[in-house]
Amino acid sequence: MNNVEILLVEDSESDAEMTIRALKKNNLANNLFRVADGAAALDFLYSQGEYASRKDEKLPKVILLDLKMPRLNGMQVLEKLRTDERTKRIPIVILTSSKEDPDIKKCYDLGVNSYVVKPVAFDDFQKAISNIGLYWLIVNNPQQ
Amino acid sequence: MKTNTDHNSQAEELIEAYKKLAYEIKEKGKQAAELVIANKELQFKENLTAELIIANKELKEAEDELKEYMHFFNNSNDLCGIAGNTGYFESINTNFSKELGYAEKEFCAIPFIDLIHPDDVASTFKVYGELKSGAPVVNFVNRYRRKDGSYIDLDWNATPNPITGKLYCIARDITERKKAREQLLAVNAELESFSYSVSHDLRAPLRAINGYTQMLKDDFGNQLSAEADRQMSNIMKNAERMGQLIDELLSFSQLGRQELQKSNVNMHKLVLEVCEELKESNTARDIGFRIQPLLPAQADALAIRQVWVNLISNAVKYSALKEKAVFEIGSKTEGPEIIYSIKDNGAGFDMQYADKLFGVFHRLHPEKEFEGNGVGLAIVQRIVTKHGGRVWAEAKLNEGATFYFTLIKA
Numbered sequence: 001m002n003n004v005e006i007l008l009v010e011d012s013e014s015d016a017e018m019t020i021r022a023l024k025k026n027n028l029a030n031n032l033f034r035v036a037d038g039a040a041a042l043d044f045l046y047s048q049g050e051y052a053s054r055k056d057e058k059l060p061k062v063i064l065l066d067l068k069m070p071r072l073n074g075m076q077v078l079e080k081l082r083t084d085e086r087t088k089r090i091p092i093v094i095l096t097s098s099k100e101d102p103d104i105k106k107c108y109d110l111g112v113n114s115y116v117v118k119p120v121a122f123d124d125f126q127k128a129i130s131n132i133g134l135y136w137l138i139v140n141n142p143q144q
Numbered sequence: 145m146k147t148n149t150d151h152n153s154q155a156e157e158l159i160e161a162y163k164k165l166a167y168e169i170k171e172k173g174k175q176a177a178e179l180v181i182a183n184k185e186l187q188f189k190e191n192l193t194a195e196l197i198i199a200n201k202e203l204k205e206a207e208d209e210l211k212e213y214m215h216f217f218n219n220s221n222d223l224c225g226i227a228g229n230t231g232y233f234e235s236i237n238t239n240f241s242k243e244l245g246y247a248e249k250e251f252c253a254i255p256f257i258d259l260i261h262p263d264d265v266a267s268t269f270k271v272y273g274e275l276k277s278g279a280p281v282v283n284f285v286n287r288y289r290r291k292d293g294s295y296i297d298l299d300w301n302a303t304p305n306p307i308t309g310k311l312y313c314i315a316r317d318i319t320e321r322k323k324a325r326e327q328l329l330a331v332n333a334e335l336e337s338f339s340y341s342v343s344h345d346l347r348a349p350l351r352a353i354n355g356y357t358q359m360l361k362d363d364f365g366n367q368l369s370a371e372a373d374r375q376m377s378n379i380m381k382n383a384e385r386m387g388q389l390i391d392e393l394l395s396f397s398q399l400g401r402q403e404l405q406k407s408n409v410n411m412h413k414l415v416l417e418v419c420e421e422l423k424e425s426n427t428a429r430d431i432g433f434r435i436q437p438l439l440p441a442q443a444d445a446l447a448i449r450q451v452w453v454n455l456i457s458n459a460v461k462y463s464a465l466k467e468k469a470v471f472e473i474g475s476k477t478e479g480p481e482i483i484y485s486i487k488d489n490g491a492g493f494d495m496q497y498a499d500k501l502f503g504v505f506h507r508l509h510p511e512k513e514f515e516g517n518g519v520g521l522a523i524v525q526r527i528v529t530k531h532g533g534r535v536w537a538e539a540k541l542n543e544g545a546t547f548y549f550t551l552i553k554a
Contacts, residue, residue: 014352021359068344097351098343120350120387122358122380 005031005137007060009041009077010095011069015118019064019095022129028137033060038072041065042080045087059090062136067096067103075103075110082111091136222314223298229276229309231255243317245291261287261295275304275311285318297322332401343394347387354383392519396504399526404444411484412438414445415473418452426460429469436474439482441551447527448551454520455486455547461516462509462545463490481533482553487546492539501537524549 006023010016016034023029035041043049045059063081067074074094081087093114094107107115116132119125217224218238225236233252241248244259260268264286271284280303287295298315305312357379365373412435419433441448456471463469472487493501493508500506502525505518528535528549539545 012348012352014355015348018351018355018359096344097347098340118347118351120347120354121384122351122355125351125355 003031003058004033005061006033006133007041007044007063008032008034009036009038009063009069009074010034010066011036012066015066015095018122018125019129022126023133025126026130026133028130028133037069038074038077040071041077042072045081045090046084059087061140062091062093062132064093064095064132067094067107075107078107078110078112091140093132093136220314222316224315225313227256227311227313229311231257234310240315243290243296244288259289261289263287271300271302275302276309278304278306280304335397335401339394339397343390346390350383350387350390354380357383393504396519396523396526399447399523399530404447404530406442406444409441409443409445409448411440411448411475414449415452418449418456419473422453422456422460429460429464430467431460431463431469431471434470434472436472438473438484439475439477439553441482441553443531443551444527447530451524451527451549454524455549458520458547459486459488459490459545461490462492463488466490477553478550480553481550483548483550485546485548487544489544492541492543492545493537494541495539498537498539502535 006028008016008019010019016036020029020032020034023032033044035044040050041063044051044054047054047057065074065077072080074096078092078094081090081092088111091113092111093116094112095116095118097118099117104115114132116128119128220237220239223237223240223243225233225240227233232254233256236248236251241251244251246254257265257268267284268286271281275281280301282301284300284302285297286300287297289295296317297319299318300313300315302311302313304310357376361368361373361376368376415435415438419435423431423433456473459471460469463471466489470489473485475482475484477483491509497508500508502521503518504522506522507516507518524547525535528551531551533550533552535547535549537545537547
């Protein structure tokens, strides 16, 4: 829970495992933390609930956020993070299964940094995930 | 003397008689003059009566005419009314009072703005202002409250009389139409969220099937036989294909929901562009296009472009076994329609299966021979049908096929 660089918010065990594996291939998963739904993501970021003991930690460099999740969904998490002074500048990448998503526009309106459709083909999936990791952890110059 | 006396009395008598006569003549003359006057008066009265009769007749005709027009007024299925410039209706037709549940007198005693839905009052005032300034109003929609408290959706046309300031108003009840439209929108929204679920939830497990098979290959590939590797490759190929099927099925269902944006389409230019693109993506093939000047049409340019892309790609695909593929593209008018056609020299098909050609996921050739999902022609049919056109094909096995579709003339 220390120095978390990537916060992965993903309810699907398979997708989480594949995402982590793709990032590991590029040595990008060392400081990754995964939560399984939106409510846990907020608890983690604001050091509350089950993460109350996590104090004064740096914010992650990027949040990979699934849209369809139990309890709080990705859009609700996004909305909350963008309206809170503490978290409104964290880069957020939405990962979703569908380009049919009716919420794409709304996500951009809410200030998402990137919106990525998870490809069905595993090679493409791996490429997409490692590109995201490389870009946000290494290329991007984060706001301090 | 006696004689003289006699003469005298005779003369007196004569004078008397003469006087009498003169008097009578005078009297008669007087009477005659009076008669002339009386006659004249009589004549005048007669004329007057005649004029009165004519006036009466005209009045009656006007009344009949008015009655005749009142039939239109009162038999109309629309709500008709005449409003004064004081904010009240002066008269309404039978249907108006029937639809709103008020008797005419009752209705005309209520300021009409009191019966308008609170959310429509502002827009109604605005339109009322336009009418008062002399401009007619067309297709203005607002809601009126019935006597029972429910609301009716009305679509108004109104004309003002600039001299009297009166407004002649006709409204159509569009409550049912609005309800039907709202239902349609609800069904569409439901369908949309269903499509989203399908695309999201069906794809997630596919991604896992694919991903874990690949992981198996990556992690344990060196412990597995070539046959095991082939079987895993097949698993992945099929998962990816199912992903494509989901995508195509979704885009097909989306087609039904999108509204057409019609414009004048330069069909010749559009087809040349499509042919050029397909040529570029099939450089290994020898393809010859013979394109006649094509007639323009009134259509959704993007959708019709998809029709040509699918038809020409189809021709490219099914002529793959020919050394030189030749496509003839043409158009002609027939009645109110334009018929477009594309003829290829490819594999063709047996006409007894022609009815299966345009069904979703229907294919007439085994996948081994020609790749495909059986969605392309279904999309063609859906787009053309949405434009009010028809689509069909003529072919012979191994002797090529001709596909036709029609559009309404521009």
